[in-house]
Amino acid sequence: MAAAIEVQLHKSKGQHLLTNQRILDKIVQKSAIKPTDTVLEIGPGTGNLTLNLVEAAQSVVVVELDKRMVEVLQKRVEESGVQDRLTVINKDALKAEFPPFDLVVANIPYGISSPLVAKLVYGARLFRSTTLLLQREFARRLLAKPGDSEFNRLAVNVNLVADVEFVMDVSKKEFVPCPEVDSSVVIIRPKAEVPNINLDEWWAFIKACFCKKNRTLGATFKQKKKVMELLGMFNLAGLNGEGKDYISSSDNDDDEGKSDEEEFSPSSCSEIGASSFKEKLIGVLKSGNFEDKRPSKLSNEELLHLLAMFNQKGIYFHDHS
Numbered sequence: 001m002a003a004a005i006e007v008q009l010h011k012s013k014g015q016h017l018l019t020n021q022r023i024l025d026k027i028v029q030k031s032a033i034k035p036t037d038t039v040l041e042i043g044p045g046t047g048n049l050t051l052n053l054v055e056a057a058q059s060v061v062v063v064e065l066d067k068r069m070v071e072v073l074q075k076r077v078e079e080s081g082v083q084d085r086l087t088v089i090n091k092d093a094l095k096a097e098f099p100p101f102d103l104v105v106a107n108i109p110y111g112i113s114s115p116l117v118a119k120l121v122y123g124a125r126l127f128r129s130t131t132l133l134l135q136r137e138f139a140r141r142l143l144a145k146p147g148d149s150e151f152n153r154l155a156v157n158v159n160l161v162a163d164v165e166f167v168m169d170v171s172k173k174e175f176v177p178c179p180e181v182d183s184s185v186v187i188i189r190p191k192a193e194v195p196n197i198n199l200d201e202w203w204a205f206i207k208a209c210f211c212k213k214n215r216t217l218g219a220t221f222k223q224k225k226k227v228m229e230l231l232g233m234f235n236l237a238g239l240n241g242e243g244k245d246y247i248s249s250s251d252n253d254d255d256e257g258k259s260d261e262e263e264f265s266p267s268s269c270s271e272i273g274a275s276s277f278k279e280k281l282i283g284v285l286k287s288g289n290f291e292d293k294r295p296s297k298l299s300n301e302e303l304l305h306l307l308a309m310f311n312q313k314g315i316y317f318h319d320h321s
């Protein structure tokens with residue numbers, strides 16, 4: 001049975017408990033848990049979902065930050081006589097090392113959605129699927145396709161390694177206390193095959209391309225700041241045009257509410273090197289017909305192709321932010 005609220009709930013820790021048993025049942029059913037599975041649950045709270053998971057799986061590992069929650073959860077699990085199937089890790093899920101598990105099922109604190117999804121999909125542990133209850137806007141971004149207004153860096157990076165399926169919307173009224181936002185359930189499944197690329201470089205490249213996601217790539221790579229950053233890296237590395245060219249992608253993400261940055265045009269001798277490098281960058285974009293394209297409309301295949309073209313010209317991406 002759901003509910004059992006014996007502790008004061010803190011909004012700052014995302015403590016909104018899901019109390020509708022029909023929705024809890026559907027989350028468990030959609031997760032397709034096998035009786036031999038070990039399920040990882042992040043943020044079990046007082047255990048509304050946990051009690052359902054323990055019934056379906058061989059064992060459940062929960063990671064919960066709040067000791068008060070752990071005490072209530074353990075009491076409920078003991079009352080149900082299933083404590084042997086539960087392992088509790090009383091830590092921050094972003095810092096804890098996860099033991100082996102088959103799948104994740106969780107109603108997570110929304111404040112850690114982004115780093116937690118990254119930790120799961122890019123983490124060392126192999127798993128079958130991750131069923132997550134997320135803030136609706138975040139779920140929509142995960143599900144977005146190129147050209148959708150919600151499509152951004154998060155969708156690009158997650159879609160490189162995983163497929164995301166929409167399961168259902170959940171109204172904020174189903175939680176205690178009622179949060180300000182609605183929710184949605186999605187299932188994330190790792191792709192069977194992922195591109196054989198340097199992921200650190202991919203993230204830096206995507207960060208550079210999406211620094212203003214609706215700006216053309218030509219405009220992005222003409223920015224004075226980018227070119228000058230590159231020049232700095234050039235001098236630092238002492239490469240002077242030989243070997244790898246590193247482009248920093250320390251810019252802020254996304255485009256809302258910021259004025260455009262100045263385009264690079266050389267005004268002194270020290271800026272001549274950067275000017276020719278800018279031409280090299282634009283040459284790559286032009287040769288692939290990418291100059292007028294906006295990153296928010298490009299598929300992962302197109303972005304992978306562009307990265308390969310930069311690499312062929314000896315240009316590599318590197319995040320030193």
Ligand SMILES: C[S@@+](CC[C@H](N)C(=O)[O-])C[C@H]1O[C@@H](n2cnc3c(N)ncnc32)[C@H](O)[C@@H]1O
Nearest residue numbers: 016017018043044045064065066092093107109
């Ligand atoms: C949205 S509540 C979900 C509770 C429960 N799963 C449910 O559906 O009723 C999120 C839970 O995550 C816990 N939490 C918050 N930040 C956390 C973190 N960084 N690591 C682990 N647990 C966290 C909160 O204490 C809270 O119990």
